[in-house]
Amino acid sequence: MALEIAEITTILKEHQLLKHVVNNAKGDHQTITGVTYDSRHVETNDLFFCKGNFKPSYLETAQAKGASVYVAEQVYEQAQNMCGIVVTNVSKAMALIGAAYYDYPQNDLFIIAFTGTKGKTTSAYFTHHILNAVTKDQVALFSTIDRITGPKPEQEFKSDLTTPESLNLFHDMREAVDSGMHTLVMEVSSQAYLRNRVYGLHFDVGIFLNITPDHIGRNEHPTFENYLHCKLQLLVNSDICVINAQTAHFEEVYQAARATTDPDKIYLFKQANVPIETKVPMDIVFYNDQDNLRLTEIEIKSVSEKGAGLQIDGRYDLSMPGDYNQSNATSAILVAGLAGTTYAQMHDLLASVKVPGRMESITSKQHGVIYVDYAHNYASMNALLSFLRSQYPKGRMIVVVGSPGDKGISRRKGFGLALSAHADVAVLTADDPGFEDPKAIIEEIDQHIDHQKVQVKKVVDRYEAIKTAITMAKANDVVVLAAKGEDPYQKVKGVDTPWPTDTKVAKDVLKGLA
Numbered sequence: 001m002a003l004e005i006a007e008i009t010t011i012l013k014e015h016q017l018l019k020h021v022v023n024n025a026k027g028d029h030q031t032i033t034g035v036t037y038d039s040r041h042v043e044t045n046d047l048f049f050c051k052g053n054f055k056p057s058y059l060e061t062a063q064a065k066g067a068s069v070y071v072a073e074q075v076y077e078q079a080q081n082m083c084g085i086v087v088t089n090v091s092k093a094m095a096l097i098g099a100a101y102y103d104y105p106q107n108d109l110f111i112i113a114f115t116g117t118k119g120k121t122t123s124a125y126f127t128h129h130i131l132n133a134v135t136k137d138q139v140a141l142f143s144t145i146d147r148i149t150g151p152k153p154e155q156e157f158k159s160d161l162t163t164p165e166s167l168n169l170f171h172d173m174r175e176a177v178d179s180g181m182h183t184l185v186m187e188v189s190s191q192a193y194l195r196n197r198v199y200g201l202h203f204d205v206g207i208f209l210n211i212t213p214d215h216i217g218r219n220e221h222p223t224f225e226n227y228l229h230c231k232l233q234l235l236v237n238s239d240i241c242v243i244n245a246q247t248a249h250f251e252e253v254y255q256a257a258r259a260t261t262d263p264d265k266i267y268l269f270k271q272a273n274v275p276i277e278t279k280v281p282m283d284i285v286f287y288n289d290q291d292n293l294r295l296t297e298i299e300i301k302s303v304s305e306k307g308a309g310l311q312i313d314g315r316y317d318l319s320m321p322g323d324y325n326q327s328n329a330t331s332a333i334l335v336a337g338l339a340g341t342t343y344a345q346m347h348d349l350l351a352s353v354k355v356p357g358r359m360e361s362i363t364s365k366q367h368g369v370i371y372v373d374y375a376h377n378y379a380s381m382n383a384l385l386s387f388l389r390s391q392y393p394k395g396r397m398i399v400v401v402g403s404p405g406d407k408g409i410s411r412r413k414g415f416g417l418a419l420s421a422h423a424d425v426a427v428l429t430a431d432d433p434g435f436e437d438p439k440a441i442i443e444e445i446d447q448h449i450d451h452q453k454v455q456v457k458k459v460v461d462r463y464e465a466i467k468t469a470i471t472m473a474k475a476n477d478v479v480v481l482a483a484k485g486e487d488p489y490q491k492v493k494g495v496d497t498p499w500p501t502d503t504k505v506a507k508d509v510l511k512g513l514a
Contacts, residue, residue: 003047003101005030005069005083011100012085015200017093022075022084030083032069035101035167037094042067047097049167050076051090071097091196095166099200105173106201109140110183112335115234116209116244118380119328120162120187121145122320122355123209126332128185129353130346131339135183140176142186144374145356145486147172150179158488163192166199183339190215193230198237205338206238207331208257210247212379217409232256242334244327245270250278264306267338269330271323272301283307286330288323289315293391296321300333300343310337317351320359321391324383357485359384360503364510367470368395368477372502374485378414381482385422388478395476396424398469400502401483402431402462403441404491412441416448425455425472429465431483432491462490466502467509481506 005021006028012018024030034046039058042048044066050059050073059076069083070076073090087093099106112127114120121144128148132139141148144162149155149172163186164172176184188206192198211231213224221227228249235241241257243250245268257266270276272285284307287299296318302308318329329350336346360372371388375381381401389397399419403412419426428445430438438460449456459465466481473479481502489496500508 001101001103002031002033003097004028005032005085007100008032008047008085008097011096012087012093015092015096017087017089017096019086019088022086023080024083026068026083030068032101035094035098037165037167039065044068047071049090049094051094089196091166092199095196095199095201098167098170102170102174105170105177108177109173109181110339111201111203112183112185112205112207112339113188113203113234113238114186114207114209114331115188115190115231116207116247117212117214117377118375118383119209119324119331120189121374122325122358123207123328123331124185124187125355126329126350126353127335130332130336130341130349131183131185133349134336134341134345138181139183139185140172140181142169142172142184144187149175150181152179155179161191161197162187162189163197166197169197169201188234190221190227190230193233194221194226201237203234203238205240205242205335206234207242207335208232208235208247208253209244209328209331210379211249211253212377213410214377214379214414215408215410217407219407228252236260239265240338241266242331242338243268244331245276245278245280245282246274246327250276254278254280267307267334269334271327284310284312284330284334286326288326291321291323291326293321296326298326298329300330310334311342312337312346314343314347316347319351319353320355322359322383322387324380324387325359357487357503362503362506362510364470364513366475367473367510367513368475368479370470370473370479370481370506370510372481372485372506374483376483377408377411378418381415381418382421384482385418385480388480389422392476392478395474395478397422397478397480398425398427398473399423399480399482400427400429400462400465400469401445401480402429402433402438403445403483404432405434405436405438405441407434412444413448415445419454420448420450423454425457425469427457427459427465427469429459429462430490431462432487434491435493462499462502463505466505467512470506470509471513479506 032047037049039061042065047069048062048067128141235257269284283304362370428442
């Protein structure tokens with residue numbers, strides 16, 4: 001793969017991003033044979049992007065390793081031997097150039113994209129599981145947990161971001177296409193739009209699950225309005241829109257979809273018999289027929305002509321309990337219908353799907369049931385604890401939780417409110433503290449807990465916190481290890497410190513107690 005300077009500048013001009021080109025001694029036909037934003041991975045004739053937490057020394061390293069072109073928002077005099085392409089926004093430029101360098105792999109994929117404050121990962125896994133079974137392994141997955149770019153074992157690996165940086169995104173799309181994948185199911189975070197990771201990318205189907213305040217803080221969205229605006233961009237950039245009509249701010253969400261999408265290509269769903277404040281007609285409703293830890297069954301029913309055209313009406317068994325997972329499953333079934341899958345093909349597929357780090361349970365004889373779940377904000381934590389409380393009314397609920405540093409500041413109050421509403425014991429601990437003091441984060445969560453209702457323990461070391469919770473649990477109790485799921489590391493002062501996962505720690509603790 002290669003690109004000429006002339007091709008790059010043409011693309012940038014079309015999007016009003018190009019300011020000027022400097023040191024172009026080799027002319028417009030100079031060719032670059034690689035693209036990167038990481039100076040450690042530069043090779044000869046690469047194009048290097050000066051983006052993010054950039055330092056001029058990174059450019060010097062790139063030049064020393066043979067990079068011939070750089071893209072930046074200013075001229076760097078120390079790079080006299082490199083062609084400099086100066087742009088108004090380097091992250092937007094990177095997305096556009098990345099797509100061109102990898103020869104627009106999105107054009108060869110049917111792309112299904114989920115956004116929402118909660119439920120993105122579960123809905124994406126449900127959808128991937130259905131479509132992959134029906135197509136016999138021709139569906140890629142880009143999720144918070146895993147990326148799957150092909151059928152080989154080495155093509156399934158852990159994700160570092162919910163939505164990858166644009167260069168990584170297009171690289172993985174190209175690998176998926178070259179590996180025979182024809183469909184991509186992916187999560188699109190609000191940060192993906194805020195940081196221009198999906199700039200210029202269009203989706204075949206965009207799904208809006210829900211929105212509640214989250215990701216608002218000094219290193220994230222400045223306001224809720226900005227957060228909502230970024231979430232809505234998925235609908236603005238999708239051919240077909242699917243919306244959970246029970247989301248907050250539904251009218252704003254629906255009007256955003258209407259702005260660029262024909263109403264005939266907007267599908268609305270909700271739980272039956274749950275009133276909402278809109279006169280917009282629904283297309284699909286689901287009935288909660290049975291929901292407990294042994295069996296979850298829903299019934300899907302079309303209530304519009306275009307909903308009936310999907311041929312997805314019927315009863316479905318789910319492997320994951322909770323009314324929030326019924327909503328996620330409905331979105332996946334609806335989307336699978338849009339991809340051409342019928343009830344006859346998929347009615348039994350969701351009974352076997354597993355989502356890593358979601359509602360994983362470990363049963364012990366003397367220390368109750370332990371649940372590991374990625375619930376990492378108020379909405380998901382409240383939904384999880386509320387459901388588990390309904391299933392285990394006799395025992396205590398003991399919750400281990402922390403909150404990340406440097407981001408998601410609003411989560412700290414949300415955790416306190418959810419714990420006050422449902423928990424008997426809260427064990428506050430570290431969770432990706434970053435550059436913040438985990439003790440300070442714990443104190444901030446504690447400020448929002450009602451100590452008349454909840455006993456609070458503060459154990460900074462996460463291993464010891466999990467051990468404390470399990471040790472104190474009795475046979476009828478429930479222990480919830482929240483927010484980290486299957487994460488294999490802790491982010492501490494800029495370093496991804498290996499972490500054995502909450503599930504592994506829980507099993508080790510139980511083994512020690514036995």
